[in-house]
Amino acid sequence: MVKVLLWGSLRQATDGLTEVEIEATNFKQLLDRLGEAYPGLQPQIKRGVSMSLNGVIYREAWFTEIPPDSEVVLMPYMTGG
Amino acid sequence: MSLDEYTRREFKQVGTRVRRPDGVDKVTGRAMYGADATAPGMLTGRILRCPHAHARIKSIDVSAALALKGVKAVITGDDFAVPEDDFIRDVQENCMARGKALYDGHAVAAVAATDAAAAKAALKAIKIDYEVLPHVTDVDEAMKPGAPVVQAGRVQENVPKGYSENVTAHFEFGHGDMEAGFAKADKIIERSFKTAATHQGYIEPHACLASVTSDGKADLWCCTQGQFYVRTLCSSIMGMEASQLRVTASEIGGGFGGKTTVFIEPVALMLSKKAGRPVKIVMSRDEVFRATGPTVSSSSDVKIGMTKDGRITAGEATLRYQGGAFPCGTTEFGCSAAFAAYDLEAVRTYGWSVLTNRPKEAAYRAPGAPMAVYAVESVVDELCLELGLDPLETRLKNAARKGTKSSYGPTFPDIGLVATLEAAKAHPHYKAPLKPGQGRGLSCGFWFNFGGNTCVSLNVNTDGTVGITEGNPDIGGSRASISLMAAEELGIPYERIRTIVADTSSLGYNDVTDGSRVTFAVGLATIKAARDAIKKMSARAAKIWGIDPEAVEWKDGAAVPAGPNAGKFPPMSLAEIAAVSAETGGPIAGHYEVNADGAGVSFGVHLCDVEVDRETGATKVLRYTVFQDAGKAVHPDYVEGQMQGGAVQGIGWALNEEYIYGPDGRLQNPTFLDYRVPVASDLPMIETVILEIPNPGHPYGVRGVGETGIVPPLAALSNAVSHATGVRMTELPMSPPRVLKAIGGT
Amino acid sequence: MTKLHVSTTINGDPFEFLCAPDETLLDVLRNRLGLTGAKEGCGTGDCGACSVTVNGRLVCSCLVLGAEAEGAEVTTIEGMADGDELHPLQRHFIDGAALQCGVCTPGILVAAKALLEKNPDPSDEELRYWLAGNLCRCTGYDKIIRAVQAAAAEMRGA
Numbered sequence: 001m002v003k004v005l006l007w008g009s010l011r012q013a014t015d016g017l018t019e020v021e022i023e024a025t026n027f028k029q030l031l032d033r034l035g036e037a038y039p040g041l042q043p044q045i046k047r048g049v050s051m052s053l054n055g056v057i058y059r060e061a062w063f064t065e066i067p068p069d070s071e072v073v074l075m076p077y078m079t080g081g
Numbered sequence: 082m083s084l085d086e087y088t089r090r091e092f093k094q095v096g097t098r099v100r101r102p103d104g105v106d107k108v109t110g111r112a113m114y115g116a117d118a119t120a121p122g123m124l125t126g127r128i129l130r131c132p133h134a135h136a137r138i139k140s141i142d143v144s145a146a147l148a149l150k151g152v153k154a155v156i157t158g159d160d161f162a163v164p165e166d167d168f169i170r171d172v173q174e175n176c177m178a179r180g181k182a183l184y185d186g187h188a189v190a191a192v193a194a195t196d197a198a199a200a201k202a203a204l205k206a207i208k209i210d211y212e213v214l215p216h217v218t219d220v221d222e223a224m225k226p227g228a229p230v231v232q233a234g235r236v237q238e239n240v241p242k243g244y245s246e247n248v249t250a251h252f253e254f255g256h257g258d259m260e261a262g263f264a265k266a267d268k269i270i271e272r273s274f275k276t277a278a279t280h281q282g283y284i285e286p287h288a289c290l291a292s293v294t295s296d297g298k299a300d301l302w303c304c305t306q307g308q309f310y311v312r313t314l315c316s317s318i319m320g321m322e323a324s325q326l327r328v329t330a331s332e333i334g335g336g337f338g339g340k341t342t343v344f345i346e347p348v349a350l351m352l353s354k355k356a357g358r359p360v361k362i363v364m365s366r367d368e369v370f371r372a373t374g375p376t377v378s379s380s381s382d383v384k385i386g387m388t389k390d391g392r393i394t395a396g397e398a399t400l401r402y403q404g405g406a407f408p409c410g411t412t413e414f415g416c417s418a419a420f421a422a423y424d425l426e427a428v429r430t431y432g433w434s435v436l437t438n439r440p441k442e443a444a445y446r447a448p449g450a451p452m453a454v455y456a457v458e459s460v461v462d463e464l465c466l467e468l469g470l471d472p473l474e475t476r477l478k479n480a481a482r483k484g485t486k487s488s489y490g491p492t493f494p495d496i497g498l499v500a501t502l503e504a505a506k507a508h509p510h511y512k513a514p515l516k517p518g519q520g521r522g523l524s525c526g527f528w529f530n531f532g533g534n535t536c537v538s539l540n541v542n543t544d545g546t547v548g549i550t551e552g553n554p555d556i557g558g559s560r561a562s563i564s565l566m567a568a569e570e571l572g573i574p575y576e577r578i579r580t581i582v583a584d585t586s587s588l589g590y591n592d593v594t595d596g597s598r599v600t601f602a603v604g605l606a607t608i609k610a611a612r613d614a615i616k617k618m619s620a621r622a623a624k625i626w627g628i629d630p631e632a633v634e635w636k637d638g639a640a641v642p643a644g645p646n647a648g649k650f651p652p653m654s655l656a657e658i659a660a661v662s663a664e665t666g667g668p669i670a671g672h673y674e675v676n677a678d679g680a681g682v683s684f685g686v687h688l689c690d691v692e693v694d695r696e697t698g699a700t701k702v703l704r705y706t707v708f709q710d711a712g713k714a715v716h717p718d719y720v721e722g723q724m725q726g727g728a729v730q731g732i733g734w735a736l737n738e739e740y741i742y743g744p745d746g747r748l749q750n751p752t753f754l755d756y757r758v759p760v761a762s763d764l765p766m767i768e769t770v771i772l773e774i775p776n777p778g779h780p781y782g783v784r785g786v787g788e789t790g791i792v793p794p795l796a797a798l799s800n801a802v803s804h805a806t807g808v809r810m811t812e813l814p815m816s817p818p819r820v821l822k823a824i825g826g827t
Numbered sequence: 828m829t830k831l832h833v834s835t836t837i838n839g840d841p842f843e844f845l846c847a848p849d850e851t852l853l854d855v856l857r858n859r860l861g862l863t864g865a866k867e868g869c870g871t872g873d874c875g876a877c878s879v880t881v882n883g884r885l886v887c888s889c890l891v892l893g894a895e896a897e898g899a900e901v902t903t904i905e906g907m908a909d910g911d912e913l914h915p916l917q918r919h920f921i922d923g924a925a926l927q928c929g930v931c932t933p934g935i936l937v938a939a940k941a942l943l944e945k946n947p948d949p950s951d952e953e954l955r956y957w958l959a960g961n962l963c964r965c966t967g968y969d970k971i972i973r974a975v976q977a978a979a980a981e982m983r984g985a
Contacts (some may be wrong), residue, residue, distance in 0.1 A: 081596075109908055
């Protein structure tokens with residue numbers, strides 16, 4: 001299981017939790033299963049999210065492996081100027 | 082993918098200050114920018130813009146315009162199919178209104194004519210019947226229930242009930258027990274702040290030349306930060322296949338985030354399609370101000386608690402950003418960046434995205450961060466003052482470092498903030514004496530940076546030279562940096578390499594030149610493409626020598642047998658291998674394609690001294706020093722240039738620049754005379770201190786440097802002016818009338 | 828509108844053109860004569876990107892009529908280098924990285940040259956005030972000031 005930290009305003013879609021546990025070994029699985037477990041997250045996932053894995057931010061990268069005991073944080077999809 | 086880990090090395094060329102390849106073209110007037118291209122039979126395109134802040138378009142009559150001599154096409158919003166995708170529809174509607182004009186300057190129709198005079202006459206002949214609607218341009222007003230609704234139906238699921246429909250998104254970030262945090266504080270300060278919208282202010286107005294032919298093909302020349310993204314947007318809006326639309330990026334006269342989308346390109350394509358001739362559109366400065374991307378304007382509340390010895394116990398910020406008439410995309414980054422410089426047990430940021438009757442915001446260097454960091458760094462400064470603490474020592478005491486749980490969630494890996502603060506502390510500027518009436522300000526700044534989709538081809542020419550094809554418009558000298566990294570990797574002189582920026586038909590997809598990504602991501606792909614070419618060249622040498630390819634290594638620009646068992650052969654240089662490439666298997670090229678991650682966050686610290694004229698309220702910047710981590714400065718001149726340019730844009734934002742709206746909701750200052758960007762006589766030299774703390778995610782340790790530099794100046798200036806005047810400043814810009822009012826003058 | 832016939836000298840060469848009475852010199856240079864080195868950044872004389880000289884006087888060509896070029900000597904960025912030999916200002920701008928996007932560069936070079944012809948040894952402050960009408964958004968002016976001073980020193984033989 002991977003512990004995923006969500007930003008605060010997403011907790012309305014996760015029964016008030018800002019940390020949820022998901023069985024996933026890569027970013028794609030994580031997004032798919034987050035959306036299945038918490039359908040309320042789907043609009044945000046569709047708009048775009050990034051994933052921070054042990055402090056490194058990934059924007060897309062479906063097949064980025066999530067090793068056990070990693071720190072995983074869901075973040076808004078990064079843009080820049 | 083795994084990250085391309087940094088390995089320590091002695092650089093031979095990277096880090097030198099070579100001449101840029103486009104230098105001569107640019108100092109002789111030969112470089113071709115957006116407005117400099119022509120095409121046979123070209124028509125002049127012009128756009129009609131709404132003179133109201135908010136109006137329903139009841140009818141448009143173009144018949145009189147079409148009847149004029151020389152007028153070849155007229156279009157309105159109805160000429161465009163309604164895109165299915167919400168985001169693409171917003172982009173299209175921002176280029177040309179459909180049904181309702183949402184801000185002063187919103188495009189409502191366009192013409193193509195044989196010359197500028199005919200086009201101007203045609204615009205005058207278009208008759209539009211408007212029903213003027215109530216408008217709102219202020220963020221706080223727009224949030225109130227009962228405010229005029231700019232666009233209905235855009236509210237995201239995360240917005241609590243009870244707000245105007247203009248509030249489209251709500252965010253919350255942070256961790257820890259706020260109540261307990263504030264309870265531990267010896268001093269708590271709460272302040273509210275406002276910042277005005279500012280414009281990127283690139284000197285080159287948007288310009289493009291579109292040519293659509295009757296067989297469904299199209300060519301588009303334009304000044305943009307990303308030709309591939311322009312193709313994506315325009316082909317979607319025009320209902321074209323991407324392969325049939327070739328977009329070529331001209332030399333670009335500044336962008337800073339403002340040229341990351343389209344404004345006139347779909348209009349020129351549609352006019353060209355309708356007229357059957359090439360159409361060129363060049364925006365006027367007035368159009369640039371009224372209808373292209375300024376930043377958000379903001380209103381915010383910040384509350385921070387601190388102990389007597391300078392430990393921050395809790396920090397909370399509420400940020401309200403209006404991003405114009407379409408949903409805003411930067412509030413979440415303001416929330417994430419606000420407290421990023423601090424190691425906090427209790428932190429919370431709340432963000433609100435708000436619609437108003439203003440042009441759609443566009444990215445501007447570290448989009449969303451400067452106004453958030455301004456508010457936080459102002460309160461930290463005030464706490465230091467009240468508690469008699471040194472502002473730099475206090476920041477060091479609270480600084481985020483490796484292992485800190487960041488205010489936006491992740492635990493920081495190696496970051497350079499402490500080193501940057503230490504560099505500022507050790508610099509003579511920090512201890513230099515000030516005269517009465519002068520003030521010194523300090524601020525930290527932060528930006529994420531990213532990598533993104535990148536594709537590079539590296540062609541080895543038969544004469545031993547190398548051509549690099551990359552896909553990111555060069556705004557600040559990136560072709561030189563990319564050539565330098567290839568020269569380093571290949572072991573050949575910089576002068577033997579030429580890097581060009583390809584059109585969309587010549588290379589795979591590349592993300593926009595933004596997010597401080599080019600030197601990082603294109604550099605990474607270039608190094609990998611060079612390694613690919615080296616592998617192929619080594620294989621050719623192995624073939625010639627009759628040895629195993631694994632027994633060849635690359636050293637100082639040549640293939641050499643590796644170890645005693647590989648045989649004794651003299652080294653074969655890149656030029657020697659290239660010269661016989663036809664005989665050994667054909668052309669040699671290296672390629673690399675990646676969606677790069679591991680860009681590494683970036684911190685900066687700015688120090689500035691000011692003097693305030695108490696009679697006029699004018700602020701003079703006396704001394705300015707920028708400290709920033711570049712990971713590795715590939716071309717130090719252009720790294721310094723990014724730091725200096727960002728700092729000066731921030732100085733403009735802090736002191737003078739602002740979008741001023743009248744009660745009629747119209748922009749009152751759409752000229753460089755009234756929207757005052759910093760000029761040479763306003764400024765001192767901008768000293769720079771580059772730190773090089775290698776980014777573990779790049780083979781040479783490179784970190785993006787383009788954006789962070791605009792984040793600290795707002796608070797650095799505000800803190801300096803507050804110290805100089807003895808009055809806490811809470812609104813930007815600190816224009817002379819506003820400063821006079823604050824210090825009790827007239 | 829009846830067009831005017833204008834005879835002028837640009838960068839030492841004779842030119843003739845027809846232009847409308849209300850057409851700016853900048854539009855004539857760019858659209859009729861193919862001299863696109865001067866840029867239009869504002870069209871209101873605020874940014875200096877269109878700087879040229881007319882009879883030795885530094886002007887914003889967006890504020891001068893094409894018709895005013897009749898009988899005049901006009902110089903533009905295209906005339907600054909001597910064949911393939913760059914002017915010291917041009918060389919120092921490249922060597923000192925005094926440009927990033929480069930769109931303001933032609934105007935700044937023309938303006939700086941006009942200053943050095945009057946005052947070969949300006950102080951930084953004189954230089955900054957002289958260039959106050961030429962906006963640069965990329966560099967923060969730091970490297971521009973240094974490059975002009977380096978060129979001035981070279982031209983003085985210092």
